[in-house]
Amino acid sequence: MAKSLARSFLWLLIAEVLFNLSGFIVQAGAGRFLTPADYGRYGLIVALTIMVVTLVGNGIPISMGKYLSEIHEAKPEMIVVIKRTGLWLQVAVIAVISTLFYLASPAISNILGDPTLIPLFRLSVFIIPAYAIDSYYFYYLTGVHQFNFQSVLKILRSIFRMTIIIGLIIFFGLRGSIVGYIFVPFLVFLVAWIADIFWIRKKFPEYDRNKKLRFDWKKMLKYAGPVTLFMVFYQIMISLDLYFVKGITHSDYLAGIYNSAFLIGQIPYFLFYALTIILLPSVSESTAQNDMKKARGIVAQSLRFMIMLLVPIVILLSTYAGSVIKFIYGAKYLPATLALQILAFGIGCLTVFYILSFALNGAGKNKIPMIIAFGGMILNAILNYVLVSRFGIVGSASATSITSLMVMLISVAYTHRYFGGILKSAELAKMAIAGAAIYLLSLILTSHNLIFFIWSIILVAIYFGLLYLFKEIKEDDLKVVRSLVKFKEKKDLA
Numbered sequence: 001m002a003k004s005l006a007r008s009f010l011w012l013l014i015a016e017v018l019f020n021l022s023g024f025i026v027q028a029g030a031g032r033f034l035t036p037a038d039y040g041r042y043g044l045i046v047a048l049t050i051m052v053v054t055l056v057g058n059g060i061p062i063s064m065g066k067y068l069s070e071i072h073e074a075k076p077e078m079i080v081v082i083k084r085t086g087l088w089l090q091v092a093v094i095a096v097i098s099t100l101f102y103l104a105s106p107a108i109s110n111i112l113g114d115p116t117l118i119p120l121f122r123l124s125v126f127i128i129p130a131y132a133i134d135s136y137y138f139y140y141l142t143g144v145h146q147f148n149f150q151s152v153l154k155i156l157r158s159i160f161r162m163t164i165i166i167g168l169i170i171f172f173g174l175r176g177s178i179v180g181y182i183f184v185p186f187l188v189f190l191v192a193w194i195a196d197i198f199w200i201r202k203k204f205p206e207y208d209r210n211k212k213l214r215f216d217w218k219k220m221l222k223y224a225g226p227v228t229l230f231m232v233f234y235q236i237m238i239s240l241d242l243y244f245v246k247g248i249t250h251s252d253y254l255a256g257i258y259n260s261a262f263l264i265g266q267i268p269y270f271l272f273y274a275l276t277i278i279l280l281p282s283v284s285e286s287t288a289q290n291d292m293k294k295a296r297g298i299v300a301q302s303l304r305f306m307i308m309l310l311v312p313i314v315i316l317l318s319t320y321a322g323s324v325i326k327f328i329y330g331a332k333y334l335p336a337t338l339a340l341q342i343l344a345f346g347i348g349c350l351t352v353f354y355i356l357s358f359a360l361n362g363a364g365k366n367k368i369p370m371i372i373a374f375g376g377m378i379l380n381a382i383l384n385y386v387l388v389s390r391f392g393i394v395g396s397a398s399a400t401s402i403t404s405l406m407v408m409l410i411s412v413a414y415t416h417r418y419f420g421g422i423l424k425s426a427e428l429a430k431m432a433i434a435g436a437a438i439y440l441l442s443l444i445l446t447s448h449n450l451i452f453f454i455w456s457i458i459l460v461a462i463y464f465g466l467l468y469l470f471k472e473i474k475e476d477d478l479k480v481v482r483s484l485v486k487f488k489e490k491k492d493l494a
Contacts, residue, residue, distance in 0.1 A: 015152075016154065025161075026162060030169055031328075034174060036252070036253050040252035041120070043256065048124075050131070053128050053132060057132035057136075059093075059228025059231060060093060064140065064143060069143045090132060090136050094129050101121075101128065108121060112243070113247070134188050138153070141200075164180050165181065223366060227366050227370075234357075237377040240380050241388075241400045242262060245396050248388045257335050258336060258339060261321075265340055269354065292419070296419045306352065310348050314344050321338075323450075324452070336393065346401025346404040346405065357411065380399055430472040
């Protein structure tokens with residue numbers, strides 16, 4: 001199980017790293033080719049539209065993926081039925097939400113105190129169906145465990161993002177960036193659709209109309225409801241800070257500066273997003289078979305692995321915040337340094353919460369992440385309202401980090417209780433000591449120019465060296481790593 005899970009994660013991680021590297025290239029390109037004011041507007045429009053896409057694009061597909069993962073081996077004849085049910089529900093939700101978003105554009109722009117955003121928001125409406133249909137195919141592939149092909153699509157999207165979006169920004173500015181976000185997911189969807197017709201469908205039994213198989217759409221919708229609300233509450237929770245900065249300070253400049261810090265701070269989240277792709281179907285399949293021991297092992301292994309890697313990433317991202325900002329965005333964004341130092345810790349906590357939420361969703365406990373995310377959304381709104389007016393972008397970063405810590409602690413406590421014994425204090429203590437050691441060393445190592453890359457590599461090596469001396473990195477871990485490096489097994493992940 002360890003090798004299979006690690007190998008799946010490795011391929012998805014490679015694709016995810018390339019995907020998010022392309023995202024940072026796009027963000028850096030937008031920051032360099034647009035003025036800070038236009039970059040602030042770009043951040044507001046794209047962030048809000050993506051939040052809406054999360055509402056319409058992920059709830060139904062995640063629900064569909066869960067039920068596909070439960071039957072794709074036991075009842076493969078139901079795959080087409082569940083897939084078709086998910087499609088019709090997705091189309092219905094997309095049509096309603098896209099229309100509402102278009103009609104609400106004037107009100108949203110007025111709330112932000114900038115009526116000139118209206119035509120930009122209305123143009124961005126077309127991002128919603130493009131991302132939603134792409135998301136539908138993404139979770140379809142998750143449900144049938146086509147992780148290899150998901151990785152290929154992710155890499156393809158990375159190429160499209162860097163070429164299409166940046167190209168349109170160079171030639172058409174802010175409007176071009178929005179058009180790029182429409183074309184990229186639509187093109188990826190076309191590739192997935194064609195591959196499904198000529199390749200993926202042939203892996204499963206033909207649909208027999210005589211059997212008149214049915215899947216209760218209400219069941220899918222019932223599961224999708226709390227998941228959709230979780231995604232909405234979560235997206236609002238992590239996006240509120242940018243809108244409070246804009247709404248309270250009325251400064252596009254500060255919004256752009258803060259947006260740069262927030263996007264860099266999401267590096268840990270982007271890196272570990274691949275775990276959600278594996279955890280939901282794996283835990284779902286295990287719990288459907290009443291194999292709680294297997295489900296516990298998957299969650300415990302994933303959480304340990306995630307925390308072990310998160311510790312050095314968060315520490316180095318915080319310590320070398322200024323150098324990272326200068327490298328990605330340029331010196332004009334250096335005022336975001338302190339905000340990024342604070343956000344690095346907060347988004348690290350948020351990453352743990354997000355990953356565990358998908359483990360709970362896979363286990364059918366989808367209302368718990370929804371409730372925690374709702375509480376986090378309210379808390380973050382209150383803290384931002386109080387702190388932004390007093391401390392500006394540093395206050396907003398502090399509000400988000402405090403909220404992230406709280407939701408992480410609650411989700412870890414519940415997951416630990418539900419699955420039973422997934423955390424060991426001795427393991428956490430060893431990681432904390434190794435992390436503290438490289439933090440102290442990083443304070444005395446200068447980070448001028450690009451030398452912070454070298455120091456980061458050395459410090460990461462020291463961190464894992466200490467864990468090895470502490471016997472936290474075990475022989476089983478090394479066997480998994482060796483198997484990945486040598487690629488001895490070429491088994492199809494499906």
